[in-house]
Amino acid sequence: MSRKIDPRIKRTKRLFKEALISLIQENYDKSKLTVQTIAERAELNRATFYLHYRDIDDLMEQTINEILEELHETLKGATEDAHFTNGSNRLVSFLEHFYRNAGLYNVMLENKDFRKRVFAILLDIVIYWSEYRKKKGRSFNVPNEIVAASVLGIVTWWLEEGTPYSPNYLANFIVERFK
Amino acid sequence: MSRKIDPRIKRTKRLFKEALISLIQENYDKSKLTVQTIAERAELNRATFYLHYRDIDDLMEQTINEILEELHETLKGATEDAHFTNGSNRLVSFLEHFYRNAGLYNVMLENKDFRKRVFAILLDIVIYWSEYRKKKGRSFNVPNEIVAASVLGIVTWWLEEGTPYSPNYLANFIVERFK
DNA sequence: GTATTTTATTGACACGGTATCAATTAAACA
DNA sequence: TGTTTAATTGATACCGTGTCAATAAAATAC
Structure with a gap:
């Protein structure tokens, strides 16, 4: 019995994923993306x-x-x-990760499922941050969901505009907004 | 020469647009939407x-x-x-319009071009609001673009969650966020 | 290292949607 | 009422999908 994964499978799946990502990064019109194109890029059979x-x-x-x-x-x-x-270094890590993969995330965030999952991660960060602030007696005066939605909106805009600020600078703006 | 538009054209275009909107409202999978389906719904020939x-x-x-x-x-x-x-009644009108057409906007905002245009409208509102605040000596401490992006994020979330707050209540949250 | 198993390739196929066309029917306009 | 314009119909070539059986190539077991 094959406990380990066949290396061909691993390689093939990697090639398909890399092909998809490279096409997305090149701003290939998502609605016109075909299996043919992906297979060609992956240099594998359809x-x-x-x-x-x-x-x-x-x-x-x-x-x-x-x-x-x-x-x-x-x-x-x-x-x-x-x-x-100030309880925001998780936010900075989050932004740095997006900064490194800006081209990919910019497109991926159009996908509703993907955005919902990023939202969930952001909500976690906000809740963590919120707890930190509570201890300092500076609670948010709006629901955490609204803070998270607000941050996601800012991040989406930031990516669309080609990341005009550094992750740190943007984080400062976001934190500033919630003073 | 035909100065006025042929009523058949007007009717036909209306029917196609209504068909598209009704399909979108029903959450018809956008990636699987075909000209055939739209024509059938419009009761017109492909x-x-x-x-x-x-x-x-x-x-x-x-x-x-x-x-x-x-x-x-x-x-x-x-x-x-x-x-x-408080300079935010344009924002309330904006939210009321979205509230009335929630199903449609929820889907439309996935479209990048559409979202960019809504962003531009929101930015106008924010700039107007910002001017109002400036007179009162309470300027925003972040760029208007970031405020607009933040509001768009909140609105997007609000629509995705099925408009859990009334337009007025949500407007209060948004204004509160920028106190 | 050879045999066996598993994966990848190849070429073929039916299917469905696209975009366009010429011919015909129906509606609007003057 | 005659002329113009729009809508319908049926046909067509084209392209991508998803599947299949046969074959080639690679990995694993012995």
Whole structure:
């Protein structure tokens, strides 16, 4: 019995995901994206695609899962060495991760499912931040959801505009907004 | 020479737009939307579609233009009878318009072009609001773009969650956030 | 290292939607 | 009422999808 994954499968799935990401990064019109195009970019046969994915949405979903896994790892690190000054260093890690993958996230955030999951992560950050502020006697005067939605709006705009501020500078604006 | 528009054209274009909107409102999967489906819903022939639109994107764009035209009209009214208390009554009109057409806007805001145009309208509102505050000596401490992006994030979330607050209540939260 | 198993490739297929056309029917206009 | 314009109809070539059986290539087991 094959306990380990066949290296061909691992390679094939990696190539398809890389192909999708590279096409997305090039601003390839998402509504015109075909399995053909993805397979060509991956330098694999079209039929091979269907051995691993139901359709493009399926590939997209699996790719999203991996990206968010990465984001989670990044945030985990940020929590552990927390010498935070104003409870916002998780937010900075979050923004730095988006900054590094701006082209990808800019497109991905159009996807409703993806955005909902990013929202959930942001909400966690806000709740954590909110707890920190509560201890200092400076609670938010609006629901955490509204704070998170607000931050997501700012991040989306920031990516659309080509990240005009550094992650740190943007974080300051966001924190400033909630003084 | 035909100075006036042929009533058949007017009727046909209206039917196609109504068909698109009704399908969108029903949460019809946008990526699977076909010209066939739209023509059937409009009770018109598929070939007739191509007499008026290049493709679905074209129909979408023309429909977006009309919706935003309506939004502009709404806001124009709000400015004229402005007995504003805190400079935010344009914002309330904006939210009321979105509230009335929540199902449609919720889907439309996924469209990048549409969102950019709504952002521009919001930015106008924020600038107007900002001027008002400046006179009172309470300027925003962040760029207007960031305020607008923040509001758009909140509105997007509000629509996705099925408008859990009334337009007035939400406006209060937003204004509160910028105290 | 050879045999066995699993994956990838190839070429073929039916299906459905696209975009366009010429011919015909129906409606609007003058 | 005659002329113009729009809508319908049926046909067409084209392209992407999803699946399949046969074959080639690579990985694993012995």
